[in-house]
Amino acid sequence: MESVVFYIFATAAVLGGVMCILQRSPVASALWLMSTMFSLAALYVLLGAELIGAFQVLVYVGAVLVLFLFVVMLLNLGQRSNDLRGPSGIAAALVIAGLLGIELLAVWRYTPSRLAAEVAQGPAMLDASAAFPAGQAMRQAAAHNVVQSVAEPLFRTYLIPFEITSVLLLAALVGAVVLAKRRI
Amino acid sequence: MTLFQETAAAAPAPGAIGLAWLLLALPMAGFVINGALSIWRPRAKGAVSVVGPAVLIASFAVAVAIVLQLWQASPEAPYILRLWTWLPVDTLRIEFALQIDQLAAVMMLVITGVGSLIHIFSVGYMRTDDGYARYFAYLNLFVAFMLVLVLGSSMPVMFIGWEGVGLCSYLLIGFWFNDKANADAGKKAFIVNRIGDVGFLVAMFATWQVAGTLDFAGVTAWASAHPELAGSGVITAITLFMFLGCTGKSAQIPLYVWLPDAMAGPTPVSALIHAATMVTAGVYLVVRTSVLFSMAPLTSTVVAGIGALTALFAATIGLRQYDIKKVLAYSTVSQLGYMFLGVGTGAYAAGVFHLVTHAFFKALLFLGAGSVIHAMHHAYHATHSHDDAQDMRNMGGLRRAMPWTFALMGIATLAIAGFPGLSGFFSKDEILAGAFARGGEQPIYYLFYGMGLLAALLTAFYMARLMTMTFLGPNRTGEAERAHLHEAPWIMIGPLVVLGILSLVGGAINLPPLVGGGAGLEHWLEPVTAPAARFFRLEEPHGSTELFLVGAAVAIGLLGLAWGYLASSRRAIVPAREAAPETGFWRAVYHKYYVDELYDAVIVRPLLWISRVLLWGVVDKGLVDGAAVNGSARLSRGLGWIGSRLQTGQVGVYVVLFLVGALWVLRVVVG
Amino acid sequence: MEPTRFLGPSLALSAILFTLGVAGVLLRRNAIILFMCVELMLNAVNLTFVALAQVYGVEGWVMVFFVMTVAAAEAAVGLAIILAIFRHRQSVDLANINLLQG
Numbered sequence: 001m002e003s004v005v006f007y008i009f010a011t012a013a014v015l016g017g018v019m020c021i022l023q024r025s026p027v028a029s030a031l032w033l034m035s036t037m038f039s040l041a042a043l044y045v046l047l048g049a050e051l052i053g054a055f056q057v058l059v060y061v062g063a064v065l066v067l068f069l070f071v072v073m074l075l076n077l078g079q080r081s082n083d084l085r086g087p088s089g090i091a092a093a094l095v096i097a098g099l100l101g102i103e104l105l106a107v108w109r110y111t112p113s114r115l116a117a118e119v120a121q122g123p124a125m126l127d128a129s130a131a132f133p134a135g136q137a138m139r140q141a142a143a144h145n146v147v148q149s150v151a152e153p154l155f156r157t158y159l160i161p162f163e164i165t166s167v168l169l170l171a172a173l174v175g176a177v178v179l180a181k182r183r184i
Numbered sequence: 185m186t187l188f189q190e191t192a193a194a195a196p197a198p199g200a201i202g203l204a205w206l207l208l209a210l211p212m213a214g215f216v217i218n219g220a221l222s223i224w225r226p227r228a229k230g231a232v233s234v235v236g237p238a239v240l241i242a243s244f245a246v247a248v249a250i251v252l253q254l255w256q257a258s259p260e261a262p263y264i265l266r267l268w269t270w271l272p273v274d275t276l277r278i279e280f281a282l283q284i285d286q287l288a289a290v291m292m293l294v295i296t297g298v299g300s301l302i303h304i305f306s307v308g309y310m311r312t313d314d315g316y317a318r319y320f321a322y323l324n325l326f327v328a329f330m331l332v333l334v335l336g337s338s339m340p341v342m343f344i345g346w347e348g349v350g351l352c353s354y355l356l357i358g359f360w361f362n363d364k365a366n367a368d369a370g371k372k373a374f375i376v377n378r379i380g381d382v383g384f385l386v387a388m389f390a391t392w393q394v395a396g397t398l399d400f401a402g403v404t405a406w407a408s409a410h411p412e413l414a415g416s417g418v419i420t421a422i423t424l425f426m427f428l429g430c431t432g433k434s435a436q437i438p439l440y441v442w443l444p445d446a447m448a449g450p451t452p453v454s455a456l457i458h459a460a461t462m463v464t465a466g467v468y469l470v471v472r473t474s475v476l477f478s479m480a481p482l483t484s485t486v487v488a489g490i491g492a493l494t495a496l497f498a499a500t501i502g503l504r505q506y507d508i509k510k511v512l513a514y515s516t517v518s519q520l521g522y523m524f525l526g527v528g529t530g531a532y533a534a535g536v537f538h539l540v541t542h543a544f545f546k547a548l549l550f551l552g553a554g555s556v557i558h559a560m561h562h563a564y565h566a567t568h569s570h571d572d573a574q575d576m577r578n579m580g581g582l583r584r585a586m587p588w589t590f591a592l593m594g595i596a597t598l599a600i601a602g603f604p605g606l607s608g609f610f611s612k613d614e615i616l617a618g619a620f621a622r623g624g625e626q627p628i629y630y631l632f633y634g635m636g637l638l639a640a641l642l643t644a645f646y647m648a649r650l651m652t653m654t655f656l657g658p659n660r661t662g663e664a665e666r667a668h669l670h671e672a673p674w675i676m677i678g679p680l681v682v683l684g685i686l687s688l689v690g691g692a693i694n695l696p697p698l699v700g701g702g703a704g705l706e707h708w709l710e711p712v713t714a715p716a717a718r719f720f721r722l723e724e725p726h727g728s729t730e731l732f733l734v735g736a737a738v739a740i741g742l743l744g745l746a747w748g749y750l751a752s753s754r755r756a757i758v759p760a761r762e763a764a765p766e767t768g769f770w771r772a773v774y775h776k777y778y779v780d781e782l783y784d785a786v787i788v789r790p791l792l793w794i795s796r797v798l799l800w801g802v803v804d805k806g807l808v809d810g811a812a813v814n815g816s817a818r819l820s821r822g823l824g825w826i827g828s829r830l831q832t833g834q835v836g837v838y839v840v841l842f843l844v845g846a847l848w849v850l851r852v853v854v855g
Numbered sequence: 856m857e858p859t860r861f862l863g864p865s866l867a868l869s870a871i872l873f874t875l876g877v878a879g880v881l882l883r884r885n886a887i888i889l890f891m892c893v894e895l896m897l898n899a900v901n902l903t904f905v906a907l908a909q910v911y912g913v914e915g916w917v918m919v920f921f922v923m924t925v926a927a928a929e930a931a932v933g934l935a936i937i938l939a940i941f942r943h944r945q946s947v948d949l950a951n952i953n954l955l956q957g
Contacts, residue, residue: 006861010868017872017895021879026887033891036872040898047865049905052919056901059923064894064930071934072887075941083885083948085836093881096843097874103850104870110863112910154917165924172928179935835889835949839880 006046013039024083026072030065037061051146200249201263204282207246207292207331214239214324222317229316236320237303240327244296251289260711262288262401264337271340276392283337283400287712290536290705291334291468294543298460299327301679305551306452308676309558319359319450326352330461334468338399339388342469346384346433349462350377356457357449369448376442380432384469387425394418400472404715407475414479414719423476423483427490430466436524437494440517441780447509451557454509455550459516460543467523467539471532471709474716478530481720485628488528488619492632492639495521497777499642503649504773506760507574508553511650515600516546518639522615525636529629530722531618532713533706537694538611540705544690545599545608548683552593555672555680556654559586563661563668571662575760576650581659585669588677590655592684597651599687601644602741607690609737612640614696617733621725637740644744645751652752660759698730865906873899886937886947890930897926 016036023029037060044053084090143149154162217235221228262285271278303323310319326349333345350373358370392398395406413419430436435443446458457463470477470487477484495518502514519542526535559582560573571578583590599608616636623630659666671677695701710717725733766774775781830841872895879892901919908915941947 002860006864010864013868014871014875017875017879020891020895021875021882021888026885026891029888029891033895036895037898040902043865043868043902044905047861047905048909049916049919052901052905052916055920055923059927060894060898064927067930067934068887068891071938074938075887075947083883083888085882085884089836090882092840093878096840096847096881097878099847100843100850100877101870101874103847104873105867107866107870108863110866112859112862115862115910149913150916150920153914154920157914158917158921161921165921169924169928172932176931176935179932179939833952835952836881836884843877843881 002046006043009039009042009046012036013043027069030068030072033068034061034065037065051150200246200253201284202265203246204250204265204284204335205267207243207250207296207335208282208328210239210243210246211324211328211331215321215328218317218321218324222315222321226314226317229311232317232320233307233311236324237300237307239324240296240300240303243327243331244293244300247289247292247296250284251293254284254286254289259285261285262337262711264401275396276398278338278340278398280341281337281399282335284335285712286708286710287468287471287536288334290540290709292331294540295327295330295334295461298543298547298683299330299456301682302452302456302460302547302551305455305554305676305679306450308673309452309554310450313450315359319356322352322355322359323453323456326356326457326462330465333465337401339384339391339403340398342472343384343388346429346465347381349457349465350374350381350433353377353446353457353462356453357446359449359453363448366448369442369445373442373446376439377432380429380439383425383428383432385429387422387429390418390422390425394422403473404475407479408715408718411719415481416479419476420480420482423473423480424486426469426473426476427466427483427487430469430487430524431490432466433469434463434466434520434524435517436466436490436521437497440494440498441783443517444510444513444776447507447513451509451550451554454513455547455554458513459546459550463516463520464523464539464543467520467527467535470524470527471536471712474527474532474713475719477527478716478720481626484528484530484720485626486528488525488622488629488632491521491524491526491528492619492635493521494518495525495639496635496642497521499639499646501773501776502646503642504766504770505646506576506763507572508556508576508579508650508654509550509574511576511646512546512549512553515549515643515646518643519546519600521639522612522636525619525632526615529615529618529622529632530716530720531615531724532716533694533703533709534611534614534618536709537705538608538615540693541599541607541611541687541690544683544686545596545606548596548680548687549593549600551676551680551683552589552596555586555589555676556582558672558676559669560661562670563665566668567662567664569662569665572760576653577757577760577763578661579654579659580657580661580757581655582669583655584659586655586671588671589680592677592680593655594651595684596687597647598745599690601647601745602640602737603745604738605691607687609741610691610694610696613734613737614694616640616737617725617730618722620729620733621723624723637736640737641740641744641747644741645748648745648748649752652749653757656749657753657757660757662759696730698734859909862906862909865902869899869902869906871899872896872902884949886940886949886952887934889949890933890937894926894930897922 013036016032016034016039019032020029020036023032037056041053041056041061044050044056085093144152214235218232221232221235225231262283265282265284266279267282268280269277270280303320306319306323310316313319329345329348329352331345333342333349336342336345354370354374357373358367361367361370388398391403395403397403397406407413407419432439443458443463447454449458477487498514498517498521502511502518505511505514519538523535523538523542526532526538556579557573560579564571564573595606599606602609602612616633619629619633619636623633659669661669692701692704694703694705696703724730765771772778830837876892876896876899879895880889883889883892901922904915904918904922937947940952944951946952
């Protein structure tokens with residue numbers, strides 16, 4: 001049952017991605033991308049990350065894509081215009097993307113045990129079995145509540161990156177205002 | 185600063201020996217003061233006249249105190265004064281240390297003693313020169329380096345002094361650098377010395393490689409602990425390279441050519457550096473490492489052979505020189521040959537003995553010649569004549585004008601010619617006797633003995649010729665100039681008198697048993713030569729053989745003197761500007777057998793050709809400039825052109841390139 | 856419930872989405888769609904993080920938060936830049952934009 005749901009959403013995500021890059025209208029592209037985001041949110045829930053799924057909907061669908069749609073409308077780019085590259089460009093793009101896909105798709109057969117075996121061959125990891133107690137995240141999430149289990153590392157181990165990220169957001173905020181305003 | 189943390193000898197360095205660093209510090213301070221004066225107060229000749237000789241005399245006093253202390257202690261092992269650690273590199277640990285032993289004592293007495301006399305002489309001789317302060321600065325610096333050379337406890341420290349005296353020699357030869365010939369002579373001395381220094385360096389590297397130490401004490405201990413290496417190839421190679429260094433510094437065949445040219449410097453410099461001290465550094469080095477040389481019989485034979493050959497060869501050139509300093513220069517080369525004959529024979533004490541007596545009488549000869557040149561120069565200066573003040577053909581009859589100089593140079597002449605009872609007689613006789621004695625084992629030493637004896641004859645001849653042409657007979661200086669010839673001031677004659685006394689009685693330090701002496705110097709040096717004596721001990725002749733040898737030497741010396749006087753006084757000599765050029769064989773001798781021309785044709789010109797055509801034309805212009813410099817410029821310009829083509833400003837192109845790179849990295853990493 | 860689910864398929868889906876994003880960047884010239892494709896790629900990476908968080912622990916989720924923040928910031932600044940460029944050139948076609956050429 002779950003795998004059926006997984007594959008349905010996976011197909012929806014791929015379809016959304018394909019349509020996103022093929023649609024001429026930016027508005028249509030944005031809407032197809034939105035469907036991909038929703039599918040991914042569903043997949044996150046399936047993978048045991050309900051919190052991430054919720055944030056996916058809130059941040060990406062609710063904020064980022066709406067921002068995209070605003071800009072598209074602001075610039076009045078709603079009309080259809082052909083912005084595909086020429087034949088040679090398309091061929092090059094397909095070749096490069098194809099090679100990349102082939103290389104990346106090698107992860108298709110990955111299972112936790114295979115991952116553990118491969119990592120164990122690496123120099124750093126000493127005890128693969130101890131390093132990979134299966135279902136880590138969910139076990140941690142079950143032990144505490146979900147938010148606490150995420151907040152713990154975020155505000156302890158990754159406190160400084162977290163603070164830096166907030167500075168980054170502030171910089172982006174100021175930068176966006178400065179760039180977008182006609183006259184300050 | 186603790187001046188000596190420890191000493192190699194069990195006993196701590198007593199009293200004055202601990203002050204040995206003063207020996208170096210005093211002349212160095214003199215150099216600094218005089219150097220500062222020469223830059224900021226070039227006219228302050230009074231201060232220079234005090235500081236220059238004073239530091240030397242103080243240094244001499246320290247040396248005397250040290251030697252007295254050493255006399256009382258008479259230690260078997262040298263005192264080592266570690267001043268500071270100079271090069272601590274892994275297992276190589278070179279201390280800047282001074283080594284005080286009997287050999288160093290002899291050398292420092294000679295250097296500071298004769299050096300003091302020459303400094304005092306210089307006050308009179310150089311007084312009118314514009315570079316007076318600079319001259320004394322260099323001279324003080326030279327003495328400091330020379331003391332480093334003889335006091336250094338290891339080869340690298342000695343090498344500092346070795347190079348330092350070479351530098352001072354260069355500076356003083358080219359002291360009057362306004363004349364290109366003088367500057368060229370300085371360069372020649374410097375470059376020829378560098379060739380020898382390479383030999384010394386190679387010897388040093390090889391010693392480090394096999395012995396693992398560069399301290400003289402350590403090397404001696406190592407050699408004594410490895411008697412099985414005696415006669416081995418490695419010891420022979422080390423000593424041969426070392427001797428190459430000696431031939432450069434001590435002007436032996438084939439590197440002697442710089443010393444006659446070095447006479448371009450002021451005459452007291454010739455006396456101090458190019459007769460009494462620096463040029464004997466090679467002899468000192470051989471004696472210092474005598475244990476190695478006695479372990480290499482082949483090298484010893486080479487040393488003795490080169491020494492004998494140089495003694496004879498240089499003496500023949502001296503026969504036909506007219507420049508008074510050139511005669512003395514070739515005489516120095518010849519006498520240095522004697523010293524090498526001595527140390528090559530294994531008579532190390534005899535070599536040092538001759539070094540000391542030679543320092544006395546040759547310094548006296550040079551200073552006497554300086555006095556003569558001083559007078560001649562003033563005479564010509566007074567009449568604005570441009571004749572050569574150093575040419576003996578322009579002299580003659582000077583004994584009337586300069587009786588003191590004549591008498592003192594006469595003593596030196598008798599000493600160098602081996603007149604019985606004078607210093608040179610004993611030392612030269614001992615060397616010749618040693619060579620003769622070793623002939624019993626290796627017959628080739630009979631040949632060396634014969635060459636030495638012949639050289640003694642020639643020495644007596646050219647010295648008698650020099651004296652005759654300079655002081656006897658009619659005066660040829662010129663009518664107007666004759667009245668201006670006068671004796672040098674007392675400050676110049678004083679040192680001459682002291683040196684004259686030393687030349688007379690200097691032999692007393694090592695009187696042979698034959699005349700009732702105790703061979704003092706030989707016993708004094710025994711702690712130094714004992715390790716060498718374990719490998720080779722020269723059996724000195726006794727009885728009738730010794731009497732015969734002495735008789736032969738005396739006869740030869742007297743014969744040479746008489747022959748030289750007769751040959752020179754009978755010939756009518758004309759002043760230099762009227763003299764006809766030499767002909768026949770004497771022409772070749774006058775031109776020093778064209779050795780300089782030969783070196784020029786065989787070594788210098790091919791080297792220049794290789795440098796100009798091959799190195800400059802092909803390697804430098806073609807490879808370095810063409811391929812490397814311009815080539816890399818073209819390469820970067822080409823690469824830059826490609827890069828600029830890539831910079832289209834189109835984000836798409838960048839993305840494609842970026843992705844291609846990412847793909848490639850992925851390929852490599854994921855593999 | 857098995858502890859780790861859909862690891863291989865999730866990673867494969869992530870690979871497909873990432874490749875689609877790359878293809879989109881290469882194919883399109885519209886700057887806004889390019890940004891969407893970049894967002895698509897970032898989402899693909901997020902999927903990888905979430906999938907592997909099942910194995911490695913909640914640190915993967917933390918990384919997703921960081922990626923989301925950076926993506927939001929990037930979208931804001933990037934779209935502002937596009938606005939500024941559009942005002943000058945009346946176009947968002949990358950073929951017309953070569954300000955990067957020095």
